[in-house]
Amino acid sequence: MTNPHLDRWHSYIRNHDKQALWDMLHPDAVFESPVVHTPQRGRDIVYKYLASADKVLGGPGFAYIGEWHAPNSAILEFTNTINGISIDGIDMITWNDDGQITHFKVMVRPLKAVNMLHQMMGEMLAKA
Numbered sequence: 001m002t003n004p005h006l007d008r009w010h011s012y013i014r015n016h017d018k019q020a021l022w023d024m025l026h027p028d029a030v031f032e033s034p035v036v037h038t039p040q041r042g043r044d045i046v047y048k049y050l051a052s053a054d055k056v057l058g059g060p061g062f063a064y065i066g067e068w069h070a071p072n073s074a075i076l077e078f079t080n081t082i083n084g085i086s087i088d089g090i091d092m093i094t095w096n097d098d099g100q101i102t103h104f105k106v107m108v109r110p111l112k113a114v115n116m117l118h119q120m121m122g123e124m125l126a127k128a
Contacts, residue, residue: 005095006067006074013064016054022047026100034089034108035118046104052124053106056117057087072096082120087113 012020022043030039031046040049057080066077073094080087089108096102108114 003069003074005072005099005101006069006093008099009074009076009093009101010064013054013058013062016058018051021050021054024099024101025050026096026102029101030103032103032105033121034106034114035121046101048125049121050104052121056120056124057082082113083116085113085116086110087117089113 008020008024011017012024025043025046027043028041029043029046030041031049032039033049040046057078059080061080061082062078063080064076064078068075073092076091076093078087078089078091087108088110089106092103092105092107093101094103108117
C-alpha cells in the first residue's frame, strides 16, 4: 500500500526541491531534534532545520533502509557515513489529512554521530 504523503517526502529527498519541502509543512509544524531540548514550532523554523539537515546528512551516502507505516505517520530508518563516522537514525513523520507534515522527530545514534551532527547543524543553521 502506497502512502502519497510518504511518496512526496521521498521525492523531496531525491530532488532536494526546497519549495516542495515548504509546501509539505503545516504552518504549525513541530520539529524535535536529537540535540535541541525544546521542540521547534512553526513552519519557518522547521523548514530551516529540515533544509539544513538535508545539506548535512543528505548526499551520496544517505539511504533509508527501513520503513514502518501507519495511515498518517511513518518511521523511516536511515544511515550515512560522514567524516568516517557511521550514523544510524530514524525520522518519525506525522501528516494531517491534507498531507502536510505536522510533526517531525529525528533520533540519531551513536553519541559520536550526535556530537558531530550537533556541530555541523549549528554551523549550517548559523548560515541560514
